[in-house]
Amino acid sequence: MVVFEITILGANGGPFEYGTQCFVLRPAKTEDPELIAVDGGTGMHQLREMLAQGWDDNEGYDELVPSFYEHDREPIEFFIDSKLNIQKGLSKSLLQSLKRNKEHFEGANTTIKTFKLFEGITDYYITHPHFDHISGLVVNSPSIYERENTKKKTIWGLPHTIDALQKHVFNDLIWPNLPAVRSKKMKLRCLSPKKVEKCTTFPWDVIPFKVHHGIGVKAGAPVYSTFYIFRDRQTNDSIIICGDVEQDQRGCDEALLEEFWLYVADNIPLVHLKGILVECSCPLSSKPEQLYGHLSPTHLINELSNLSILYNSSRGLSGLNVIVTHVKETSAKRDPRLTILEELRFLAHERNLGDLRISIALGGHTLFL
Ligand SMILES: [Zn+2]
Numbered sequence: 001m002v003v004f005e006i007t008i009l010g011a012n013g014g015p016f017e018y019g020t021q022c023f024v025l026r027p028a029k030t031e032d033p034e035l036i037a038v039d040g041g042t043g044m045h046q047l048r049e050m051l052a053q054g055w056d057d058n059e060g061y062d063e064l065v066p067s068f069y070e071h072d073r074e075p076i077e078f079f080i081d082s083k084l085n086i087q088k089g090l091s092k093s094l095l096q097s098l099k100r101n102k103e104h105f106e107g108a109n110t111t112i113k114t115f116k117l118f119e120g121i122t123d124y125y126i127t128h129p130h131f132d133h134i135s136g137l138v139v140n141s142p143s144i145y146e147r148e149n150t151k152k153k154t155i156w157g158l159p160h161t162i163d164a165l166q167k168h169v170f171n172d173l174i175w176p177n178l179p180a181v182r183s184k185k186m187k188l189r190c191l192s193p194k195k196v197e198k199c200t201t202f203p204w205d206v207i208p209f210k211v212h213h214g215i216g217v218k219a220g221a222p223v224y225s226t227f228y229i230f231r232d233r234q235t236n237d238s239i240i241i242c243g244d245v246e247q248d249q250r251g252c253d254e255a256l257l258e259e260f261w262l263y264v265a266d267n268i269p270l271v272h273l274k275g276i277l278v279e280c281s282c283p284l285s286s287k288p289e290q291l292y293g294h295l296s297p298t299h300l301i302n303e304l305s306n307l308s309i310l311y312n313s314s315r316g317l318s319g320l321n322v323i324v325t326h327v328k329e330t331s332a333k334r335d336p337r338l339t340i341l342e343e344l345r346f347l348a349h350e351r352n353l354g355d356l357r358i359s360i361a362l363g364g365h366t367l368f369l
């Protein structure tokens with residue numbers, strides 16, 4: 001049964017500025033046009049492109065997707081597991097809910113539709129305040145205060161994210177201090193690590209976990225990011241959506257990833273884990289000093305092996321969808337997403353992880369998990 005509908009607005013890990021990480025989510029079975037977002041690297045521009053394109057019924061399998069390496073377009077099946085339920089564009093069900101619930105939606109032009117669609121994103125869950133995870137949201141944010149926009153937005157995150165957004169972004173220097181506007185249509189709210197919070201829009205629990213994301217360039221202070229678990233309270237089905245991350249360093253007293261996988265194995269039966277959207281930014285050939293707080297295929301497979309051991313299943317992680325996001329584009333001959341996917345599949349096989357379904361997150365597509 002499909003429980004989660006996830007539209008990937010952006011999944012790039014830079015340095016190209018377009019289409020950086022942002023996912024919008026809704027329950028698969030809902031008639032409402034509301035959405036929540038994880039990260040805000042991309043926003044209204046991609047929503048408008050997707051609205052202009054409409055709903056595509058071809059399930060994507062004869063589709064070409066942008067690559068710009070060996071060829072400018074490559075067949076979609078190069079990037080995804082054959083069992084992944086994916087569709088180009090926004091889902092038919094979302095477009096139908098918009099028509100049903102938003103007045104004059106059908107007759108409006110694509111830009112007015114974009115404002116209405118964006119208005120429906122009630123909550124943003126930000127993983128960390130790096131530009132590639134917030135830039136779309138920041139530039140889009142004045143539209144929250146447009147007269148036609150009647151809805152409020154809440155931006156959620158762990159304190160390391162929310163404090164930085166308030167102090168270093170919405171500070172009237174880098175960007176207007178919109179959360180201070182008297183009507184409070186945009187709010188910043190802190191979450192607590194490991195504390196189950198009820199999603200205000202859907203019957204879901206949201207559980208944030210702090211993870212490591214490298215160290216600062218000058219002072220060497222730790223940089224943190226967030227992994228989110230979204231759990232449907234009716235079915236207990238869950239998905240994990242990750243921000244940038246690096247493995248726990250040996251000898252470091254904060255074993256954050258270890259704690260996270262323990263929580264997952266103890267609280268989410270494997271059959272209820274519908275998918276993990278996780279970064280794997282750099283190929284195997286990267287030197288440790290080139291990772292800058294990210295994962296390579298070896299690291300990601302190590303983490304998945306740890307999870308598999310904790311689940312203690314003879315079939316490894318069979319049936320689990322792992323969707324790889326945030327691949328960094330390099331000046332290479334081959335699309336690094338294809339290199340990383342090949343490396344991950346090879347290592348997963350070598351480590352007996354079972355029928356793990358690994359795919360690349362493709363911007364402009366919707367996943368049904
Ligand atoms: Zn980052």
Ligand SMILES: [Zn+2]
Binds near residue numbers: 244
């Ligand atoms: Zn990033």
